[in-house]
Structures are given as C-alpha cells and as structure tokens.
Amino acid sequence: MSQAHSQDLSAFTTFRLGGPAPQVIVANTRDELLDFCAAHPLELNGEDTAQVLFIGGGSNLLIADAGFDGPVCVVRTTGVETTETTTADTRVTAEAGEDWDSFVAHTLGLGLSGLEALSGIPGSVGATPIQNVGAYGTEVGELISSVEVFDRVAGQIRHLTAADLAFGYRTSALKRAQIAAGTPQFVVLSVTFDLQRSELSLPVRYAQLASALDVEIGTRVSAALVRDSVIALRRSKGMVLDGDDHDSWSAGSFFTNPIVDDPEILPAEAPRYPVTDPLSGAKIEGKTKTSAAWLIEHAGFSKGHSLGEGRATLSTKHTLALTNRGHASTADVIDLAATVVAGVEDAFGITLEPEPTFIGCSIDDGRRP
Incomplete structure (x- = not known):
C-alpha cells in the first residue's frame, strides 16, 4: 500500500x-x-x-x-478467476479494482457471453453492482451471482447474493446503505458473474443497437460483433474515454431516465419504455420509464449548451452528458446541472435525478435561473 x-x-x-x-x-x-x-x-x-x-x-x-x-x-486490486459450474454457465470472479472494459474484453476472449452490451463503460468492476450499471438493454444485476464485501459496521467479510443486493434501476442495497450512512458501509472486494459459454450474444434488446447491427430485437449475434457495435455507438456519443475528446471528460450519463407512476404526465410524443425487474426480466406494472435526454432536449437544452464562459457544457454529441471543456470547476458543472433540472421541471413537471455520486457538494448548491 x-x-x-x-x-x-x-x-x-x-x-x-x-x-x-x-x-x-x-x-x-x-x-x-x-x-x-x-x-x-x-x-x-x-x-x-x-x-x-x-x-x-x-x-x-x-x-x-x-x-x-x-x-x-x-x-487498484486485480485478479480474475474462472470456475466451471454444473450448468451451462461459467462463474467468473474479478477483484474490485479490475478495469471494467478490460474485464469485459477478457470474458469475451474466454468464449463467454453476457457482458458484451456493457462494453466501453469506464470505471472499475467493484463499482458496477453498487449502481447496477446498465447500457443497451443489459444490467449487471442480471448476471451477478454474488458480491464479496467488507462490512465496515460488522468489521468482517460478507458474501451477498443477487437477492441480498436487491437490484433496481441504477441502484442496489449497497447504494442505499451508502446513502443512508453518508459513507460506504459495504466496500466491494470482488464480484462474481455467471456467464454463458457461447460465441453468441444475449438476445439484442435495445432498438438503437439492433438498428446498428441490422437485426430484429431478440436476435442473437456474435458477441464480439455486439461489443464492437456498442463501442462505436458509445464513441459517437463521447462515451468512450479519450483524453483528446472533451466530450468524454464527464461522468457519462449525468441523469437517470425518470420512472413515472402516471404516464399521462408525459407529452404524447415522449418516449415510453417498460420497467422490468433486473433479475427476472418481468415487467413491473404501473411504472413507465422515459428518456432524460429527450426531456432535456425538448426543454430547450441543445447539444453543447453552456452557461457563462462555457467551461462546462452539455456534450456536443449527447445531451445526457455534462462535460468539462478543459478548465471547468465542479461549481461550473453543478450550475449547469441545476439549470437543466430547473428547465425540465418547468417544462414537464418532472425532476431529473443525478446519476453520479456527489462528494462534498450537491446539486442544490447550483445557481438556478
């Protein structure tokens, strides 16, 4: 150390x-x-x-x-272990500090599928269960069998099953405990995934990805091809880390897609998506998800929107990302975020929820119009 x-x-x-x-x-x-x-x-x-x-x-x-x-x-802990199971799955355990995208590439190199739609996401393996990271129709909660954590209250190592983790949309029991305590109670040591031994991807679920692959929703294609397509899509949105691309100087999607109980509050043309259980895949009745990016754009915030001197702006490629143009401060980002939240509230009566974890600051610190 x-x-x-x-x-x-x-x-x-x-x-x-x-x-x-x-x-x-x-x-x-x-x-x-x-x-x-x-x-x-x-x-x-x-x-x-x-x-x-x-x-x-x-x-x-x-x-x-x-x-x-x-x-x-x-x-920065590293290490990956693979164990064959009695089912068609292969169990893969990665230490918390492993780079996420490198781990995804490693599993595909082993002939395992499941994580391909989560390619190109920056960050570490240990962060993925906390946020129930998801993209292009897949969430890690579907594939995680257990997480090994250190419980700072009990002072001991614990093994939490997927059921214990109680995954939801961009949340988990780990995240809820951190919010309640104001600091992490459970420190992730390793994450174990159950993956299929197959060259074929999981069924493609996301319309944009299906279009890029020129296949129908539900089709299984080469997992390697899905990875390549997802990375290309993410790069087109500034969502692949690149030191020369200020659109990638961000935390990715800054707001979660809102889930509403009453879809009638949404404009007729607003996107509507079912809300599903990340473990069973079953539709959750009475809940509708909409697009935060759509709400932001239709509240009058275009790509590249900025305040003041423009040190922080919405991405020039995707309105859901707030970016550092090279000389921004955290206060600049918060001011921009607060302005976007206020604009969407005024336009649609929906409050956007930030996705990043705020340390020593809050969106309420921002100067709203």
Missing part, C-alpha cells in the same frame, strides 16, 4: 475535477484494501464518524472543488 500523501483528486476522476485530499493511499492488493477498511470502521448513528472516500475508476464521481478532508483509498 502506498504511503498516505496529499493529492488533488481530479487525477482520479473521469470528469478531471475535484480538489485536494490530505491522505490518499493506493491499495494494490486485497490485503492492503482490507487493512484500510479495518483502520476506518463505521459506527452507524455514531457521533463524529470519520468520513472516508473509496475511489475505483472515478467514472461516477463529482468531487467538490474544496476536495475531501479525510482519508481516501484508491482501489
């Missing part, structure tokens, strides 16, 4: 934003990560609980310009 030292946290986030922290260490092994966790236990409802920050790939973080005044652990 590296010696603790002061460092600017912008070096660890895809937004390239965030002020200094006085104690930053890098955990390269599981033992180093466990040592950090053991040194920083969590007492729920306790007074003066020390705040700590865990950073994986930094792709879902917006950190205050003032930084973080507490210990920071950058998780």
Whole structure:
C-alpha cells in the first residue's frame, strides 16, 4: 500500500475535477484494501464518524472543488478467476479494482457471453453492482451471482447474493446503505458473474443497437460483433474515454431516465419504455420509464449548451452528458446541472435525478435561473 500523501483528486476522476485530499493511499492488493477498511470502521448513528472516500475508476464521481478532508483509498486490486459450474454457465470472479472494459474484453476472449452490451463503460468492476450499471438493454444485476464485501459496521467479510443486493434501476442495497450512512458501509472486494459459454450474444434488446447491427430485437449475434457495435455507438456519443475528446471528460450519463407512476404526465410524443425487474426480466406494472435526454432536449437544452464562459457544457454529441471543456470547476458543472433540472421541471413537471455520486457538494448548491 502506498504511503498516505496529499493529492488533488481530479487525477482520479473521469470528469478531471475535484480538489485536494490530505491522505490518499493506493491499495494494490486485497490485503492492503482490507487493512484500510479495518483502520476506518463505521459506527452507524455514531457521533463524529470519520468520513472516508473509496475511489475505483472515478467514472461516477463529482468531487467538490474544496476536495475531501479525510482519508481516501484508491482501489487498484486485480485478479480474475474462472470456475466451471454444473450448468451451462461459467462463474467468473474479478477483484474490485479490475478495469471494467478490460474485464469485459477478457470474458469475451474466454468464449463467454453476457457482458458484451456493457462494453466501453469506464470505471472499475467493484463499482458496477453498487449502481447496477446498465447500457443497451443489459444490467449487471442480471448476471451477478454474488458480491464479496467488507462490512465496515460488522468489521468482517460478507458474501451477498443477487437477492441480498436487491437490484433496481441504477441502484442496489449497497447504494442505499451508502446513502443512508453518508459513507460506504459495504466496500466491494470482488464480484462474481455467471456467464454463458457461447460465441453468441444475449438476445439484442435495445432498438438503437439492433438498428446498428441490422437485426430484429431478440436476435442473437456474435458477441464480439455486439461489443464492437456498442463501442462505436458509445464513441459517437463521447462515451468512450479519450483524453483528446472533451466530450468524454464527464461522468457519462449525468441523469437517470425518470420512472413515472402516471404516464399521462408525459407529452404524447415522449418516449415510453417498460420497467422490468433486473433479475427476472418481468415487467413491473404501473411504472413507465422515459428518456432524460429527450426531456432535456425538448426543454430547450441543445447539444453543447453552456452557461457563462462555457467551461462546462452539455456534450456536443449527447445531451445526457455534462462535460468539462478543459478548465471547468465542479461549481461550473453543478450550475449547469441545476439549470437543466430547473428547465425540465418547468417544462414537464418532472425532476431529473443525478446519476453520479456527489462528494462534498450537491446539486442544490447550483445557481438556478
């Protein structure tokens, strides 16, 4: 484990934003990560609980310009193990610090399918179950069999099943516990996936992906071809990390797609999608999902929209991403986000919910029109 030292946290986030922290260490092994966790236990409802920050790939973080005044652990643990099961699935376990896209490519190289539609997503393996990361019709909650965590309250390692994790749209029991405590209670050590031994993808579920592949919804095609197509689609939206492309200096999709109980509040032309259980795939009755990007665009915010000097703008390729044009501050991003939220509320009566985790700041800090 590296010696603790002061460092600017912008070096660890895809937004390239965030002020200094006085104690930053890098955990390269599981033992180093466990040592950090053991040194920083969590007492729920306790007074003066020390705040700590865990950073994986930094792709879902917006950190205050003032930084973080507490210990920071950058998780860089690595390792992948594969186990054959008695079913048609192959069980693959990856350490939390593994790069997500490299892991996806590795599974496809082993002849395993399931994760191909999640290609090109920045970040680490350990972050995926917290957010129930999803894209192009697939969510990790469908494929995760268990997650190994360190419980900072109990002071011990626990193994949580998919049922324990209670996945929902961009949420999980891990995320809800973190929100409730104001700091992570469960630190992900490793994630285990059940994948198919097949060269064919999961059935294609997403219309844009099906169109790019020139196939019907529900078709299975080469998993490698799906990966290539997804990465091309993501790159066209500035959603593949590229130091020369400021549209990728972001946290990806900044807002989740709203889920409404009453679809009648939506304009007739607004997109409507069913809401499904990530484990069973069953439709959840009485819930309708719509497109945050559509709402943003039709509230009058076009690609590249900016405030003031334009240090932070909506992506020039996709209105759902807020971007750092090279000299932005976190405050610039928050001001832009607050303006977009207010505009969508005024136009449609729907409140957009941010997807990134805010550290030391809040969207309520933004200056709204």
